Amino acid sequence: MTAPDHDPLYRLEKLCRDYGAHRALGPLDLAIHEGERVALIGPSGCGKSTLMRLLAGLVAPSGGQILFRGQLLGAHDIRAYRRHFGYVIQSGGLFPHLTASQNVVLMARQAGWSRQKIAARLDELAQLVHLEPDQLARYPVELSGGQRQRVSLMRALMLGPDVMALDEPLGALDPMIRFQLQADLRGIFETVGATVILVTHDLAEAAWLADRIILLRDGLVVQDGSFDDLCHHPAEPFVSEFVRAQRGLMIGGAE
Numbered sequence: 001m002t003a004p005d006h007d008p009l010y011r012l013e014k015l016c017r018d019y020g021a022h023r024a025l026g027p028l029d030l031a032i033h034e035g036e037r038v039a040l041i042g043p044s045g046c047g048k049s050t051l052m053r054l055l056a057g058l059v060a061p062s063g064g065q066i067l068f069r070g071q072l073l074g075a076h077d078i079r080a081y082r083r084h085f086g087y088v089i090q091s092g093g094l095f096p097h098l099t100a101s102q103n104v105v106l107m108a109r110q111a112g113w114s115r116q117k118i119a120a121r122l123d124e125l126a127q128l129v130h131l132e133p134d135q136l137a138r139y140p141v142e143l144s145g146g147q148r149q150r151v152s153l154m155r156a157l158m159l160g161p162d163v164m165a166l167d168e169p170l171g172a173l174d175p176m177i178r179f180q181l182q183a184d185l186r187g188i189f190e191t192v193g194a195t196v197i198l199v200t201h202d203l204a205e206a207a208w209l210a211d212r213i214i215l216l217r218d219g220l221v222v223q224d225g226s227f228d229d230l231c232h233h234p235a236e237p238f239v240s241e242f243v244r245a246q247r248g249l250m251i252g253g254a255e
């Protein structure tokens, strides 16, 4: 799956993003390989969503660069690139004036898919995320938070992306629904086989859904490794503090 001497899916080189005088992210040097499942974790404001927006091509770097399959991200046709990039933004981001299914099929329509192809894909994805046709006919405001997240997932999956980028897809859900969606999400990742980049506040969720966890603080990587590495080989005291702060919430504990 990962050939070290091939171009990685993403290579971040001295990547920075500033807002005014404030450095939100970087400098970051990272490689993400095809098929990896990566969780970005860290305190609020540490730059997780900023990194996702940079990867999505929604904001430009203030310094450094992102290479996607060896090519400079800014040099790509960003519309074509976005078809590879299934993005669930932090707040879900569904259009309130469109029904769930209209939200899901929007990009496929823009890409010129036929009605039959769109209908078939819609059916397939509804089964994958466990939504019923009558739910898909509703407006976002008529759905529960968990159902809306499932719709956002369908929308991100519609074009069969190579990369699934999910920014706190399970934030603000009650624990039972969250648990169910965590289980479903892992199944979906296995079925879809895309590279996954996921933001979460929850270390147990990161460990369940990803093989590689990147812990950020103040826009910089503190540790990049497995759950086991973070628990048993912390790069610095902050990592242990972060793990300890979450341990009470984790089934089985961190040690």
Ligand SMILES: Nc1ncnc2c1ncn2[C@@H]1O[C@H](COP(=O)(O)OP(=O)(O)OP(=O)(O)O)[C@@H](O)[C@H]1O
Binding pocket: 019, 023, 024, 042, 043, 044, 045, 046, 047, 048, 049, 050, 051, 090
């Ligand atoms: N459009 C913007 N204008 C100015 N500052 C911004 C903007 N977007 C983000 N920031 C700042 O950049 C920093 C990183 O923000 P970011 O949204 O990436 O954090 P985050 O890790 O996703 O946090 P959270 O876990 O709360 O979602 C924060 O200090 C934030 O205030």
Ligand SMILES: [Mg+2]
Binding pocket: 048, 049, 050, 090, 167
């Ligand atoms: Mg965020």
